Amino acid sequence: MTGPHERILLRGARWVSAHADEGVHDLVLAGGRIEGATPDGPVDREVDATGLVGTAAFVDPHVHLRDPGFEAKEDLASGLAAAAAGGYGTVVSMANTDPVIDDPDLVRSLRERAAALPGARLRPAAALTMGLEGTRLSDAAGLVEAGAVLLTDDGIPVANAEVMRRAAEWAAALDVPIQTHSEDPDLRADGVMHEGEVSERLGLPGNPAAAEAVMVYRDAEIARTTGARVHIAHVTTRAALEVIAFFKARGAPVTCEVTPHHLTLDHTALADYDPIVKVAPPLRTPDDVAALREAVASGLVDCIGTDHAPHTRSEKRMDLLTAPFGIANLEVSVPLLYERFVASGDWPLARLLELLQDGPARVLGWDAPRLEVGAPADVVLLDLETPRPVDPATQRSKAAFGPWDGEVLRGWPMRTFVAGREVFARTP
Amino acid sequence: MSAPLAHLRDVGDLDEGRVHALFDTTDVMAQVLERPVKRVPALQGFTVATLFFEDSTRTRLSFERAARAQSADVMTFAKGGTSLSKGESLYDTVATLAALHVDAFVVRHPAAGAPHQVARWTDAKVVNAGDGRHAHPTQALLDAYAYRAAGGRPFDATKVVILGDVAHSRVARSNAALWAMLGAEVVLCGPPTLLPPALAALPGVTLEHDVERALEGAHAVMPLRLQRERMDAARIASMAAYARHYQLDAARLALADPGAFVLHPGPMNRDVEIEGAVADGPRSLVTAQVAAGLPVRMAVLYHLLVGKEAA
Secondary structure, three states: OOOOOOOEEEEEEEEEOOOOEEEEEEEEEEOOEEEEOOOOOOOOEEEEOOOOEEEEOEEEEEEOOOOOOOOOOOOHHHHHHHHHHOOEEEEEEOOOOOOOOOOHHHHHHHHHHHHOOOOOEEEEEEOOEHHHOOOOEOOHHHHHHOOOOEEEOOOOOOOOHHHHHHHHHHHHHHOOOEEEOOOOHHHHOOOOEEOOHHHHHHOOOEEOOHHHHHHHHHHHHHHHHHOOOEEEOOOOOHHHHHHHHHHHHOOOOEEEEEOHHHHHOOHHHHHHOOHHHOOOOOOOOHHHHHHHHHHHHHOOOOEEOOOEOOOOOOHHHOOOOOOOOOOOOOOOHHHHHHHHHHOOOOOOHHHHHHHHOHHHHHHHOOOOOOOOOOOEOOEEEEEOOOOEEOOHHHOOOOOOOOOOOOOEEOOEEEEEEEOOEEEEEOOO | OOOOOOOEOOHHHOOHHHHHHHHHHHHHHHHHOOOOOOOOOOOOOOEEEEEEOOOOHHHHHHHHHHHHOOOOEEEEEEOOOOHHHHOOOHHHHHHHHHOOOOOEEEEEEOOOOHHHHHHHHOOOEEEEEEEOOOEOHHHHHHHHHHHHHOOOOOHHHOEEEEEOOOOOOHHHHHHHHHHHHOOOEEEEEOOHHHOOHHHHHOOOEEEEOOHHHHHOOOOEEEEOOOOOHHHHOOOOOOHHHHHHHHOEOHHHHOOOOOOOEEOOOOOOOEOOOEOHHHHOOOOEOHHHHHHHHHHHHHHHHHHHHOOOOOO
């Protein structure tokens, strides 16, 4: 986004990070950077942030913005606006668009288009294999040179272990992380939900927990033997977490994320046969959900990835076999996690911030976002006190519907600044 | 007059009292069908729409006849001939049809849960005529009715064995739910690849891989149709191997109670899941099942649109 930077004075917020509570003070944003607690020149604008909690805007390593090719579901403008409304300053977009982001020029084009839009920063991922077909490697070096920050065929597991191994060798040499959608495609088969008591009762084809654990083992072993940084996307099962713990204990360069929906919903959510909760990998058992929560609390899980996966209302009103997989959640994830896990007393606020700031930055090989003098002015102001319902009418995403509609939550982002510009303000 | 049934999406929409009331109404409907003029005015002014996303001419005609025999108007929407083939969402299809003031939708769909979705989107009553692997409640009702009408033991003194490809069978799921609700001992039996262990969580149901043990003392035996594609999906070695291990033949039937009845939802693979001689034998209710289809569906439509008591 171009145009002159204002000098903005954020007055009276309490400033926190995963590592410190700095207490209440003012913060000045100027020239796209943090200027300090006091202005170094004339202030163009003052924002009363009294009662709000300020912190570095969040990083989401896993979103689907559907652009190019599926703009009816989402586009860069709506997706980056939704991210900003969710408190995110930076998002990593997946490559399963049309065309697939497997060409350096497409990476450049995405970055240029996004830079002109008000919203979160875009850092594109690029495909690991050409066309996400799992056979020929993409030009990893060229894609990274063009600005791709992650290589992944997300959405489609890489079935061929040899292809994954060779891709990992490139990634290791380039020091770029790979993200894997670790599900064995044959075991997963035509499953539309977790295989278990609920799927058998509902008569829906099941996707067994083993489909994830066996593929996580393969991908983690490839990380260990190649030295590539492998980030396991959207872990859903206790078994897969045990595999990840095994490899982390042996020093393998493996990281993992969990999604807000896998932390808050289980497979019984399918009992009403509503495709809104059809998602890949599927919602698992209450025991798996408990395991994910334990792994977040213990630090085994590195970060939250929303896997924001928007679809049109019409697509989500197809039958359960035909409707596409995915939940759109960018705008509700932070309040959802705050309400369920921080306000409830399960996690300290610092743990949630770690999962949204330091964790994703570590996964991506970046410096943790910090509101230090001279750092990029990516800031979010949160209202941790006021309960507000999840209201689709106020959402920026084109997929303004979801499983939490109407739920009353606290922890809403009130304003988001990216590079010193306000990209989101919530009506109080 | 008691309240009409809200929907018949699966057996969970019924309770034991309603099932017996449905059977009593079915008795009356069966008598209607013996009359020279096989039509009553019970559903005059109501419109029943059959909405079939999956081919099943026999089931569709049975429902349409059941509606017409009670003087309802009938509309037919079948895959291929209408906009159902144009790829519009299920919701759009239903919204369009609901605007025609349909009172009851009879829904057949390859996806489990489609009738539940339709019921969410309309004010009309919804009858499930088969959805994926999930449910086929009128089939279960007509099976149980045929057993009862043939002089089967009281359900709470009955052991029923559902035998074969339980994993893929909506008939198995609905029969298991219905017979268990009526108090029967329900045993699901099949090869391990076609009998998911998670089915043991269904209330009132036990699983058994050994067909001989399953059949011991059974009063009703229900072999399920086996489809050839199960071979390609690594579920069974061959149709012949399946038949050798699981076919309901005369020798295995002899392990059941001497008065046991054999039911098959059709269409049959003779000499695969059921020996031809058993299908045609004295204990077979196959013909009675077919005959029960129409009066049972008349009773279901009556209970949905009018109420509980007999016409």
